[in-house]
Amino acid sequence: MGNLLCFAQVDQSTVAIKENFGKFDEVLEPGCYCVPWIVGRRIAGHLTLRVQQLDVKCETKTKDNVFVNVVASVQYRALVNKASDAFYRLSNTKAQIQAYVFDVIRASVPKLNLDDTFEQKNEIAKAVEKELEKAMSAYGYEIVQTLIVDIEPDKQVKKAMNEINAAARMRVAASDKAEAEKILQIKKAEGEAESKYLSGLGIARQRQAIVDGLRDSVLGFAVNVPGTTAKDVMDMILVTQYFDTMKEIGADSKSSAVFIPHGPGAVRDVASQIRDGLLQGNAAS
Template sequence: MSQVIIPVVIFLGIIILLSGIFMVKQQTAAIVERFGKFIGVRNSGLQFKIPVFDKIAGRINLKIQQLDVVVETKTKDDVFVRLKISVQFQVVKDKVYDAFYKLENPHDQITSYVFDVVRAEVPKMKLDDVFERKDDIAIAVKRELNEAMSSYGFDIIKTLVTDIDPDMQVKAAMNRINAAEREKVAAEFEAEADRIKIVAKARAEAESKRLQGQGIADQRREIARGLEESVDVLNNVGINSQEASALIVVTQHYDTLQSIGEETNSNLILLPNSPQAGSNMLNEMIASFVASNQIGEEMRKANEKKGITNKRKDGSEE
């Protein structure tokens, strides 16, 4: 009988001894209690405890953890918006006792503080300000959480506002406003392009007219120079200026009729083509020049007479 009991006792003893050996993973802390009282914290590696008397009350993760909290609140301009706040936190290695015993559920505690801060900050801002100042909201959440959670052994590494989701109708209105603004800018660019085209076209037409006028002036200048040279040639052979002018007018008259006759696609044009036509035309031109000179002379005399009268009046006044 004793031969059977001894191996059993030895086997049980080995089991009891092995139950006092346990392993703690990296970035993890184990809480050891004896009869319900805290004994100590065991860090990573192979650890020992008194079998039967000691037990592992729990384990705490020392890695950086992330908690996503979605908060729905209202902005200053009465727009309901949902914000997603990502809180990155970590248990302080020297405060494992506080983190394990002071808080039953740290996630719920962090969530409550996030709700409190966001619902205190966002109602002070308009919707556009919420998008522009999301970093300010994140800083306010981190500051409040650090003050509240440090006494519980938690360190808030970082807080991020990862999503801002307004009501669907508000987003649709914002999209319409954005589209209208872009269409306005596009219309302004198109109008500016049309204006540039119109200005460029007007400048081109003005330059064309200027060059055309310059060409006509040059043409007339050369014609006048040619006529002058023709009159000089005729004067050298004994023909006076009046006869030379009549001869040139008659010659140009018939040259014009000849050029019109050579043009097959020209429309019907009625011109005087009698032998006296050139002479009549010259006489009318001379009469016009004489009348113009007479009118100019009379206007000059009238202006001189008016000037003398004004001088006399000025002298009498003195």
């Protein structure tokens, strides 16, 4: 109906290409126009100025011979001041962009190992954007942004990578566990050493107290009982301790038997036998 009435409407974010007898005349911006077809004028087509997105999936291989699928997302738009170039100079804009993306990706990825490809995807995206910007600006298009949205290796390769990662984590966990056990053993040994050291100090102090007490007892007994010697007092103390020990052993049903040289001699012989037993024990040690 618009053609019959010679009126044409251009929508927002769109421009129209006007021709006069098949030759480019002007670019019509959004609005309503009178285009009398009877004098050879017509609307050749419309061109959107909106940002468009093209997802390109490219298969290539890395430096370590791993095949991957790289998905690049290109955002582009036509420039209003170059609308005629964008309309006339390219017959298939998406195919042109896709060809440049393939060229850059297949030139960049084979120089990198698989791990480096994941780490340097931003550099790959910048290289693609730079090449597209240089090529497409001549055709009236602006490259808004280029992103590498996915790098997908083969399923078997992905599985192997996950297994390698899991093994590395298990190795680190085992190392940490062994280190923790080592620290526990060291702390335990240090605690036992400290305990034995303190126990030794206690035994030494105990024996020193016994010696001091025996000395005081011998001296006091010799003073209070005239005619006794230190040897007599020591014999009596040894015999007393001996019978106290035998009494404790007999009273406890769970105690182990202790054999000390003993004979039916006089009580005085007990002290000499105890001394002989102690001397023999020290010699055996």
